[in-house]
Amino acid sequence: MDTLQVFLAAQADLLRYAARITGDPAEAEDVVQDAWLRFRATASARILEEPNGYLFRIVHNLALDRQRRQGRENRVFVGGATVATELVPSDQPSQQARAEAKDELAMLHKALAKLPVRTRRAFEMYRFEDMKLVEIASELGVSKSLVSEMVIEAVEFCKKALRRRH
Structure with a gap:
């Protein structure tokens, strides 16, 4: 076959x-x-x-x-x-976490508003505009070490504001 x-x-x-x-x-x-x-x-x-x-x-x-x-x-x-x-659990924050984050953000805005204008501006340029300390110093017309102190002062002030809440 x-x-x-x-x-x-x-x-x-x-x-x-x-x-x-x-x-x-x-x-x-x-x-x-x-x-x-x-x-x-x-x-x-x-x-x-x-x-x-x-x-x-x-x-x-x-x-x-x-x-x-x-x-x-x-x-x-x-x-x-x-x-x-x-x-699979969602990677989105819970309603409670969103509300807490919103409250914290509002507290940070209030804390930043209480800072001296130059200190707040130095912090914003450093944290939000991603500028280097030398660039901020040049922009504000102050020394780099003073800018560093202002940024540290702003960070500490914000931390204290958040701790008072908790």
């Missing part, structure tokens, strides 16, 4: 059959290719009474196996993804 002739004669029918089961022509081609490899290995090891029927049975089993595996994968990776993402 020439296994290649049997396979080639049935190939178009096998593709249609596999496509009906899998619902995907590309998947059907893979099934038929796998079926050919199994059919050839089996036919070389023993004589087949019904080679055509045996070939269709191989396609049927492979197509069903792939369909089942795809269903399991979809349940685990697609359907399970929704469940899994719901179990």
Whole structure:
């Protein structure tokens, strides 16, 4: 028996059959290719009474196996993804944490408003505008060491304001 002739004669029918089961022509081609490899290995090891029927049975089993595996994968990776993402804790702060942060920010604004203008400005340039102490000193017309002292004073003042709250 020439296994290649049997396979080639049935190939178009096998593709249609596999496509009906899998619902995907590309998947059907893979099934038929796998079926050919199994059919050839089996036919070389023993004589087949019904080679055509045996070939269709191989396609049927492979197509069903792939369909089942795809269903399991979809349940685990697609359907399970929704469940899994719901179990992951949010990285967003809680309502309470937001309210506390808002209160702290308001206290910091009040504390900064109480600082002398030049000290507050030195702190803002250093912290919010990312300027270097030398640049701030040049901008304010003072020494670098004085700017350093002003920034430290502002930081300490803000820390004390927050501690008084707690």
